[in-house]
Amino acid sequence: MATIYEVAAAAGVSPATVSRVFNGVPVSAEKAALVRAAAAELRFTPNRTARSLRRKNAEVIALVIPDIENPYFTSLARGVEDVAQAAGYSVVLCNTDEDPGKEAKYLDIAIAENMAGVILAEADGRADLSGLIARSRPIVAVDRRTLFELDSVVLDNRAAGVAAASTLVDAGYRRIACITGPAEIDTAEERAEGWRSIVARSATPHGSEDYLRYSSFRVDGGRDAMRALLALDPAPDAVVATNNLMGVGALQVLSEAGRVPPAFGVAVIGDLPFTTLTPDATTIVRLPARDMGTTAARMLIERINGDTEPARTVVLPHEVVAATAGAPAV
Amino acid sequence: MATIYEVAAAAGVSPATVSRVFNGVPVSAEKAALVRAAAAELRFTPNRTARSLRRKNAEVIALVIPDIENPYFTSLARGVEDVAQAAGYSVVLCNTDEDPGKEAKYLDIAIAENMAGVILAEADGRADLSGLIARSRPIVAVDRRTLFELDSVVLDNRAAGVAAASTLVDAGYRRIACITGPAEIDTAEERAEGWRSIVARSATPHGSEDYLRYSSFRVDGGRDAMRALLALDPAPDAVVATNNLMGVGALQVLSEAGRVPPAFGVAVIGDLPFTTLTPDATTIVRLPARDMGTTAARMLIERINGDTEPARTVVLPHEVVAATAGAPAV
DNA sequence: CCGCCTCCTGCAATCGATTTCAGCACTGTA
DNA sequence: TACAGTGCTGAAATCGATTGCAGGAGGCGG
Secondary structure, three states, rough: OOOOHHHHHOOOOHHHHHHHOOOOOOOHHHHHHHHHEEEEEEOOOOHHHHHHHOOOOEEEEEEEEOOOOOOOHHHHHHHHHHHHOOOEEEEEEHHHOOOOHHHHHHHHHHHHHHEEEEEEEEOOOOOOHHHHOOOOOOOEEEOOOOOOOOOOEEHHHHHHHHHHHHHHHOOOOOOOOEEEEOOOHHHHHHHHHHHHHHHHOOOOOOOOOHHEEEEOHHHHHHHHHHHHHOOOOOOEEEEEEEHHHHHHHHHHHHHHHOOOOOOOEEEEOOOOOOOOOOOOOOOEOOHHHHHHHHHHHHHHHHHOOOOOOOOOOEEOOOOOEEEOOOOOOO | OHHHHHHHHHHHHOOHHHHHHHOOOOOOOOHHHHHHHHHHOOOOOOOOOHHHHOOOOOEEEEEEEOOOOOOOHHHHHHHHHHHHHHOOOEEEEEOOOOHHHHHHHOOOOHHOOOEEEEEEEOOOOOOHHHHHOOOHHHHHHHHOOOOOOEEEEEOOOOHHHHHHHHHHHHHHOOOEEEEEOOOOHHHHHHHHHHHHHHOOOOOOOOOHHHEEEEEOOHHHHHHHHHHHOOOOOOOEEEEEEOOHHHHHHHHHHHHHHHOOOOOOOOEEEOOHHHHHHHHOOEEEEOHHHHHHHHHHHHHHHHHHHHOOOOEEEEOOOOOEEEEOOOOOOO
């Protein structure tokens, strides 16, 4: 691996000059040409580790997400990757599995590696970010807010819940349940709150809280909750699933029970990934996952480049794709 | 950020001793205790950048994959991440989008960052890995082979193709088509070859090559190919899709055309991600994506730790989940 | 023609940890 | 008592690039 010293020797200049050529600091055209020729000859690439050590700043950003196997976060990652790559940054993928311990470990690594910044979708909303903040490493919260006053890119989760539930009401369903994620995750609670505000208006025979199930944001969680809901008496005639995977789980159970939409109303917050049978009868509240990633990455890079404005919160819009069929007439 | 010098000063020892404590080199119990106390007090974490520079080896591995949004690669990534994390390595996610240019750029970065190793699912089978090899950076090829003699973790793609096609034959279908990926990707060609070897035996009215479509390994590719196949005369009565996304695309088109399995036979190589309607009538050749990731990561870490055995190739088994229903009687 | 200013350039220090080498203390043996 | 051997320890060099500082060349106005 050629170093800056070898290039300098080959070009007959000092290492400092070589460095300057590669960093856009003014150098006479003549020497610059010599350096470039020597560098090309020796296939020189600057050692990023040495650069990071000196600059105290690696061209790397950490993307900390709770579940890499969830297509929602995958799309988000894709967005981050696109922007980061274009700006010359690498992305370190940190999958926390919703485990605050793993998350903390990754945040420590971000510090130890002098990473330029962190994009964080928090596991439990209680992460200690003081270490990063003390070292003034920029952080952008994405999807979920944090305890700290930080840039964030989020959704109007309550509105998404309202949209999902009211679409079902409009379609004629009357006993609308809700399956949401762990109560300690803000997005789960906010989306459920949106649902609650709608069903509270429409009279339901059951106390509406019986129709609300907290579970995990996974397929299994959706399945378990859906089964429990179907066992109620009276059973609901529709359900809001507050994320994509729970929606999949709910639809699986409904399909097994022979109650596919529109016989049973379903609204899902988040895109159903790779659906093979286009489910026109399911309402989808589409979330701009990839946009969230690109937006967050752009904000982070601005911060890295020295932006010191007060923390901003960007709320991205969702889009409702209503089911084409309503509830069957009773 | 506390450095080793500050810890040394606080503990009344030399920086060398502090380093030794953190690297398992023998140090008297007494001084070790002093160092640990001082380190804890100062919340010291060794700076990984400095360490990498000195050791010429970062605790980071690059995972280079063509499509982060494909759940197959996501599972693989998950496997890699699990093993790497447990071994103290971070994973840098490199999404190449099947673009050899982006791939080359990422491989250069792996060199410039002194990354410990690379796990590579190649875009086009022509990557130039000589730079990494010259610097003796270990590489493990995964899913797809490379031009170089390297450790690899692959599938028996031909056998997977055979399994998919013969399951359809056994189920009673007679005009079996195949949708596969770009011809220059080995896995696409090998799986198609497996299909070809089966249909060559069973007489088909059409020349079998008409029933073979090369497309992109994406949902759209599957859709386009499936539409083209349905327009043939005679149209096939079954299809093998050689990856998960093409399978999704094919099923979407079939569903739109009202020809869902078992009316039309479908076998997919790779798991259908998050299916909402359990498609008992579709044959799935399950691929052990996550195992591939863990296996590759383990092999890579052995190499990083100095293993110098000749290159190994591990072939992981697939599993056939046959459709429960056969072809409708003619 | 002189002095000041600008623009390059090179020297050398620096980032923070690792590691070689030499020195020291101590033990056990002859 | 002397000596070889063992085991810690610290001083200092090192990894490769960046950058503050000072010096030299050349341009320009007075």
